[in-house]
Amino acid sequence: MSKLKINIILFGIGNIGSTLINQIIESQEFFLQSKNVDFHFPIITNSTVAFFEKEGVGYSWETNFLQLAVPFKVEDIIEFAKENEFENLIAVDATASNELVRHYNTLIENGFNIVAVNKNANTLPIDLYKEIRENLKKHDKEFLYETSVDTGIPILQTLRDLYYAGEKITKIRGVFSDNLSYVFNRFSEEDVSFSSVLKDASLLGLMRSTFKEDLSGNDTARKLLILAREIGKDFELSDVEILPFITENHLEKNGVLNKDALDKSFKIAKITQAENHVLRYIGEFDAEKNSLTAKLVSESVDSAIGKLNGGDTVFEIYTQSYADIPIVIRSASPCKQAISRGIITDILKIAEKIKNKEAVWL
Secondary structure, rough: OOOEEEEEEEEEEHHHHHHHHHHHOOOOOHHHHHHHHHHHEEEEEEOOOEEEEOOOOOHHHHHHHHHOOOOHHHHHHHHHHHHHHOOEEEEEOOOHHHHHOOHHHHHHHEEEEEEOOOOHHHHHOHHHHHHHHHHHHOOOOOOOHHHHHHOOOOOHHHHHHHHHOOOEEEEEEOOOOOOHHHHHHHHHOOHHHHHHHHHHHHHOOOOOHOOOOOHHHHHHHHHHHHHHOOOOOOOOHHEEEEEOOOOHHEEEEOOEEEEHHHHHHHHHHHHHHOOOOEEEEEEEEEEOOEEEEEEEEEEEEEOOOOOOOOOOOEEEEOOOOOOOOOEEEEEEEOOOOHHHHHHHHHHHHHHHHHHHHHHHHO
């Protein structure tokens, strides 16, 4: 049987995107042997320029990109793909760009499947969210995004499998932010001030660009919305009640953190909770109340959420069949290597579907 050639158009060559290229190049022989799939990267981009290489980039891609990349529009990418008659196209969105999401429908209409780390498309207003899915169905294309909520551990797949099997999901809850997991795990386990843990998080590089989103509760809210929409709930982002743990009371007039106020507040919260309980910032969907909430809770140390350490994340799925016993999916703190492997898993799922379609035609 002839090998299946997959053309990956990569948007975003930062930490995750560059790791993805290197992992696939290094594992190319393995994919050929195990899956009979031949991966190519004919186009790779950052936010402003793109490198076009008909046969696909190789080990020297970084040097070539620096020397030969040119300014581009998404239309240029579509035209290049058509000119070279590329088949089996997968656009990988390894950005956090709102701009690229606006082009998803155009890409789908021009023969592209999509794999995304980017959360933005799945937190759009519900009419735009549904429009993408209608377009996918119309053009018989796939859109996978397991890494948008975690490293690629099959959380969304598990939810979909339960939902499409007719299972009633009664609750989803968990710690979805690795940054906040680290902060509250440290604060719970050690005799330290809350502000000092935030400072340590900064020194460790955890306070990356998304950390303000984490501190506000927005990142947790967005991931919660994605999870709820996977089981057919037509919520909007504005429907998520976000209860931030850093409030106006913790800030100076200029918006800078008031360490004394912050430390006093969290010390009181820590020592006044029930015995053998710890503070955690969670997202929670409650089917009975039809509510979505991002909030600070006090959790038993014996629960899956209470047992977290480091920057681990955890997802609890409660169902009618399992009653009060949740399905628990726990993941280690995400790193670029794990996220990249999660992207590859989604790419391979699409490759398998392309194979099956081709087999039907033969």
